[in-house]
Amino acid sequence: MENEIMQQVLLFITMISPFVFGVIEVVKKAFRIPKNYIPLLSVGIGLFAGIAAFPFTDMSLMLRIWAGVGAGLSGTGLFEMVKKRGGFSKQNSHEKE
Template sequence: MENEVLQDVMLTATILIPILAALVEVLKKAVKLPKNLLPLISVVLGLILGVVSYKFTDLDLVLRLWAGAFAGLAGTGLFEALKTRIGTTK
């Protein structure tokens, strides 16, 4: 039973990640935001998306919040991993 719940949380997070990454990118282009706040904004938006996803999943609110938080953290990492930096090094 616990394994199924964890799988449902991760499945929900996996679905939310690209949606969240796109929302953060749109927000970043629309409003000038400090780059160091983007992960926090991503997590907050992930929590909001987790709450709003009640129509699409049978998960409890707490589990949807966890999925949203995972998606927020992963969404920021996904965008940074895929973004190409031409001519710069880190």
């Protein structure tokens, strides 16, 4: 039973990760956001996507939250969570990183 639940969560992460990745890319191109906040924003969008997907799955709220956080972490790449980054996501042409 636990193995089946884990498979559902991983499948759900796989399904919403491209959505989270796409939204993050659009936000990075459209807005000037400090680069060190992008992973946090990705986790937040993944969390929202997991919670908002209740009509499409019969998973409990807690499992959808875990799947959303997992999708958010995969949306930016887990390594970026600990990487020190400076600058902004959208640079003006005369600014340097």
